[in-house]
Amino acid sequence: MNFIEMITNAGGGHLLANAPALVVAIPLIAGAVAVVLGHGKLAWVWSVLIALVTFGFSLILLQSVLGGETITYAMGNWPAPLGITYHIDALNALLISLVSAMALLALLYGWPMVEREIDPKKHAMFFGTFLLCVGGLIGVAIAGDAFNVFVFLEVSSISTYVLVAMGAQKNRQALTASFNYLILGTIGATFFVIGVGLLYMATGTLNMADISRILADSEGNRVVRAAFAFIVIGLGLKTAMFPLHTWLPNAYTFSPSMIGVFLASTATKVAFYILIRFLFSVFHAGASFETAMFDFVLAPMAMVAMIVCSVQASFQSDVRRLLAYSSVAQVGYMLLGLSLGTAAGLAAGLLHMFNHALMKGALFMAVGLAGLGLGITRVNELRGLGKTMPLVAAGLTVAGLSLIGVPLTAGFISKYYLVIAVLERGWWWAVVAIVVSSVLAIFYVGRMIEAMYLQNPPTPSAAHESDPPIQVRSPVLSMAALYVLVIGSVWFFFDPSLPKGLADTAAGLLIGGGGL
Amino acid sequence: MIDIMPYLEILRYVLAGALLFGGAVFMIIGAVGMLRLPDFYARIHAAGITDTLATVMLIAGMMLHSGFTQTTAKLALVAIFLFLTSPTATHAVANAAHKAGLKPRLGKVQPPHPRDKMKGAK
Amino acid sequence: MVDFIVGHFNYWVIITLMMTGLYVIISTGNLVKKLVGLGVFQTSVFQLYITLSKVAGGRPPIFDKLPGYGTETKYGAAVDPLLGVIYSNPLPHVLILTAIVVGVSTLAVGLALVVRIREAYGSIEGDDIDEAEYKIEIASS
Amino acid sequence: MGLDVSFDIFIVIDLIIMSMLLVVGIALVRLNNLFAVVMLYGVYSLLAAIWFVSLDAVDVAFTEAAVGAGISTVLMLGAMLLTSREAKPTPALRRWLSLGVVGVTGMALFYATFDMPNFGDANSPANSYVGLQYMYDTITEVGVPNVVTAILASYRAFDTFGEVVVVLTAGLGVMLILGIGTTRTRDGESPQSGDETTQSAPPVTTVLATENHHIVLQVVAKILIPIIVLYALYVQFHGDYGPGGGFQAGVIFASAVILYSLIFGMDETRRAIPAKVVQFGTALGVLIFGGLGLVTIAMGGKFLDYDVLTAADPILGQHVGILIIEVGVLVTVASVMLSIYYGFAGRYRELKDQDW
Known part of the structure; x- marks a missing residue:
């Protein structure tokens, strides 16, 4: 084969046909390249470039599944049960785009933070690890093979532990946070492996579509039920499902700012996605065992999470920890949608997942910028931010309102659909839980807004005389990234057709016939 | 002339069995020694039996058992490797103990271990 | 009945071992011992996969001699066409090879964290660390 | 289905090893x-490895022995030397709580065992569907006698790619968390004896090397290290035909270097293999592996589709592909193991005699 032919091959539709593999392989390979590059800023530019390319490929995938089609890609050209396949449909195309877009935004946002928080000698390896994390998350989202999910779950998890630990330069608690995350995350992954092993024992295959087909034919036996329980608990740990969420608050609070943004908007979402994929596509949600699990375990836990963690958020003094507890509460909303077991509920849960990624990303970005400019970490230190950093405060406010679910923000849309789905099922008590949780959200977001706009900025004390308190630098790129998300949080109120359409298509596929 | 080969073959298996059995016996003796001997330096001798004599006997037995095959060649290599490493490892362990100031037990009266002494103080 | 017990004994032992590992992880406050427990837990899961792959009277899934490829013949059970041997199932072996590597990677990162935690706090007992942080929290507020 | 006699003996062996594992496991708790x-963890891993051999999983046994009983134990010992020797006993309340959690989990699994296939059942779904298909297809499609290698490096090569990336991540993680190539003493540690030595304490390995006690070790190591490296290469290139492959070879290679460093000192080792080279190597393996994937795409195939590598003979293509990715695995694994070792060794203060 001559060189010119190779180029033409590579340049044409062939490249697009290989997009599913490339969207994962490119960040992973580029992560290794970033390590070789060595130079910090260069590695950052390289990472941005790669994130852009990855985002491009994910848009290609999104484009090709908009109409409800599915793509199957066989790795190494080995057919399904023998080889590893990738499976892309409306459900995960949305998620892949979300992850790659958030990676891009986090990178654009993150340079000033990284410059300040990470030792310059470690920048190249830091960005390398970040790219590996992105590749791992996309790999989980796209995989059609149960064991491959585990491998990429570990790629993303191990890199996440490392990235969280990098906050140690700021605060040594990052180390213990990372260690606890490592222990619980590994227990979760191991439970997942046990579940996959039991599934393999019962079906003899690892391909998710194949498992689904075999399980549909046979009556579920005890092995399959145990597999179900282990997979739910394992992925529940990664999703921060209510009693299993203890790793999350510290991990989000003490990680470097850029990582906090990225994790808050992607990591639990990917785990949530793979949970949905297993619950609805691999197992069949109709089985009585599963329905019982949904009604009596998942739904109550979701509601407890919504209320308890909102209360906990209200009492936090650290802004990022407040947001982290709120994240666990928001996972509760998503799980509530899932546990309804109806297409409407699932769609609402997915929509909320999307919207929550936008607003939580924006909130963490705004807090990070406030921290960069004024060294703010606590809620009471936010006072007067409306005057000292008006743009950041405005972004924080809009995203916060979206978190509450105020009309004119995207958060309203998903909560609205969730309430409708819950009422369809006749669970009026779940509506009560949603309302209570939203009121609590008003309280904890209100604390921040009140501090920012109704209190006066602190007068520069003698100790901080040397710092420039008012003329804080707000890096342009970081602000731009923040406002992309803030505008997104408003935009998807007026035009929710893209995420809503995809969520509906995905829910239809999942409820309809497995969707694999 | 008597065909000697079948007898040799039988003898080979008998010898192999004897060697394997002997190796196993020495292994057990070594293990008992590890448990029963009074102090570290004495125990090293017991460990030395399992490391060298027992292992070599076992390998020799296995070589005889497998006959003239690739396995025998591999076993021979393993034997050479063990011949080099086992004594060295024992030496390193004894040396480390010596450097750490561990004294052999000489008389009948054993001075209390520092750790036990501390326990008594509490 | 005997068949059932002999056929399931391995599973029960493996489950016990798994739970031993899990117990060590949850119960101990010592970070190194936690990681040891994690190792035991994971190793037992590997055993679950491997016990699954055993076929009675089987051999390791490595062909002694490679038959000429390109022939169209399909063979009965997992039997080497030249030797007529049963082989054990290779797929779980492959999965566990991957899982072992993933396990040691996690362990390395975990131990690195332990070393840093010890440097930062002077202890590797979870309780001591929590106490130290609690004191700081009280002092700052 | 009756079991034959050899399987009965096999079951006896199985029972013995299983009981030993149980004893070690319970001792670990107590x-x-x-x-x-x-050390018991090392014993546990080694027993598991022996058990894997008896269950025909020779590749797994090899890896478990090298990783579980070898590298993991060494890493744990290293971390332990840097931290402390004694764990606090668990408070009773936590013990009962943990027992509850463990009990529930165990019951769930125990409940599942009643529908599990018998041990050694050839007709269980696991052993009769995809796993069996590999045994049929490997001969004609990949042409490698070791079916485990064929699956690992070809059918499920993408898993292996993920695995290599995990290894790279761990290497990066240790380098980011502990640093690489720096020797530093612990700060904030009150030196109990010898205040002058702690200021500029060389790594423990250097201290060992300067003592003439180690002349025996040095002589033997000089003989052994080349043999170990040779053996690593054998394991690497014999992986198609017997147990072995890039991962095991990488670990063995790294252990040769670690042995060298233990006996001749860290500084010597850093001179022989500088930290920069190790860092580059960690990435290089992934680049080789991933690069091959990109090449197969450029040549008109799918990611890691080795058939396209040689137009005429797909089997030859498979061989070439497996060879290349195994080299990638070797490079990354060996480098990462070394980088982890450098990371830990760089943290050692001088070991005092009372530390032993």
Whole structure:
């Protein structure tokens, strides 16, 4: 084969046909390249470039599944049960785009933070690890093979532990946070492996579509039920499902700012996605065992999470920890949608997942910028931010309102659909839980807004005389990234057709016939 | 002339069995020694039996058992490797103990271990 | 009945071992011992996969001699066409090879964290660390 | 289905090893001396490896022995030397709580065992569907006698790619968390004896090397290290035909270097293999592996589709592909193991005699 032919091959539709593999392989390979590059800023530019390319490929995938089609890609050209396949449909195309877009935004946002928080000698390896994390998350989202999910779950998890630990330069608690995350995350992954092993024992295959087909034919036996329980608990740990969420608050609070943004908007979402994929596509949600699990375990836990963690958020003094507890509460909303077991509920849960990624990303970005400019970490230190950093405060406010679910923000849309789905099922008590949780959200977001706009900025004390308190630098790129998300949080109120359409298509596929 | 080969073959298996059995016996003796001997330096001798004599006997037995095959060649290599490493490892362990100031037990009266002494103080 | 017990004994032992590992992880406050427990837990899961792959009277899934490829013949059970041997199932072996590597990677990162935690706090007992942080929290507020 | 006699003996062996594993596992729970716990973990891994051999999983046994009983134990010992020796006993309340959690989990699994296939059942779904298909297809499609290698490096090569990336991540993680190539003493540690030595304490390995006690070790090591490297290469290139492959070879290669460093000192080792080279190597393996994937795409195939590598003979293409990715695995694994070792060794203060 001559060189010119190779180029033409590579340049044409062939490249697009290989997009599913490339969207994962490119960040992973580029992560290794970033390590070789060595130079910090260069590695950052390289990472941005790669994130852009990855985002491009994910848009290609999104484009090709908009109409409800599915793509199957066989790795190494080995057919399904023998080889590893990738499976892309409306459900995960949305998620892949979300992850790659958030990676891009986090990178654009993150340079000033990284410059300040990470030792310059470690920048190249830091960005390398970040790219590996992105590749791992996309790999989980796209995989059609149960064991491959585990491998990429570990790629993303191990890199996440490392990235969280990098906050140690700021605060040594990052180390213990990372260690606890490592222990619980590994227990979760191991439970997942046990579940996959039991599934393999019962079906003899690892391909998710194949498992689904075999399980549909046979009556579920005890092995399959145990597999179900282990997979739910394992992925529940990664999703921060209510009693299993203890790793999350510290991990989000003490990680470097850029990582906090990225994790808050992607990591639990990917785990949530793979949970949905297993619950609805691999197992069949109709089985009585599963329905019982949904009604009596998942739904109550979701509601407890919504209320308890909102209360906990209200009492936090650290802004990022407040947001982290709120994240666990928001996972509760998503799980509530899932546990309804109806297409409407699932769609609402997915929509909320999307919207929550936008607003939580924006909130963490705004807090990070406030921290960069004024060294703010606590809620009471936010006072007067409306005057000292008006743009950041405005972004924080809009995203916060979206978190509450105020009309004119995207958060309203998903909560609205969730309430409708819950009422369809006749669970009026779940509506009560949603309302209570939203009121609590008003309280904890209100604390921040009140501090920012109704209190006066602190007068520069003698100790901080040397710092420039008012003329804080707000890096342009970081602000731009923040406002992309803030505008997104408003935009998807007026035009929710893209995420809503995809969520509906995905829910239809999942409820309809497995969707694999 | 008597065909000697079948007898040799039988003898080979008998010898192999004897060697394997002997190796196993020495292994057990070594293990008992590890448990029963009074102090570290004495125990090293017991460990030395399992490391060298027992292992070599076992390998020799296995070589005889497998006959003239690739396995025998591999076993021979393993034997050479063990011949080099086992004594060295024992030496390193004894040396480390010596450097750490561990004294052999000489008389009948054993001075209390520092750790036990501390326990008594509490 | 005997068949059932002999056929399931391995599973029960493996489950016990798994739970031993899990117990060590949850119960101990010592970070190194936690990681040891994690190792035991994971190793037992590997055993679950491997016990699954055993076929009675089987051999390791490595062909002694490679038959000429390109022939169209399909063979009965997992039997080497030249030797007529049963082989054990290779797929779980492959999965566990991957899982072992993933396990040691996690362990390395975990131990690195332990070393840093010890440097930062002077202890590797979870309780001591929590106490130290609690004191700081009280002092700052 | 009756079991044949050899299987009966096999079951006896199985029972013995299983009981030994149980004893070690329970001892692990009860002991609080970390040194004993770590050594027992090594024993546990080694027993597991032996058990894997008896269950025909020779590749797994090889890896478990090299990783579980080798690298993991060494890493744990290293971390333990840097931290402390004794674990605090668990408070009773936590013990009962943990027992509850473990009990529930165990019951769930125990409940599942009643529908599990018998041990050794050839007709269980696991052993009769995809796993069996590999045995049929490997001969004609990949042409490698070791079916495990064929699956690992070809059918499920993408898993292996993920695995290599995990290894790279771990290497990066240790380098980011502990640093690489720096020797530093612990700060904030009150030196109990010899205040002058702690200021500029060389790594422990250097201290060992300067003592003439080690002349025996040095002579033997000089003979052994080349043999170990040779053996690593054998394991690497014989992986198609017998147990072995890039991962095991990488670990063995790294252990040769670690042995060298233990006996001749860290500084010597850094001179021979500088930290920069190790760092580059960690990435290089992934680049080789991933690069091959990109090449196969450029040549008109799918990611890691080795058939396209040689137009005429797909089997030859498979061989070439497996060879290349195994080299990638070797490079990354060996480098990462070394980088982890450098990371830990760089943290050692001088070991005092009372530390032993």
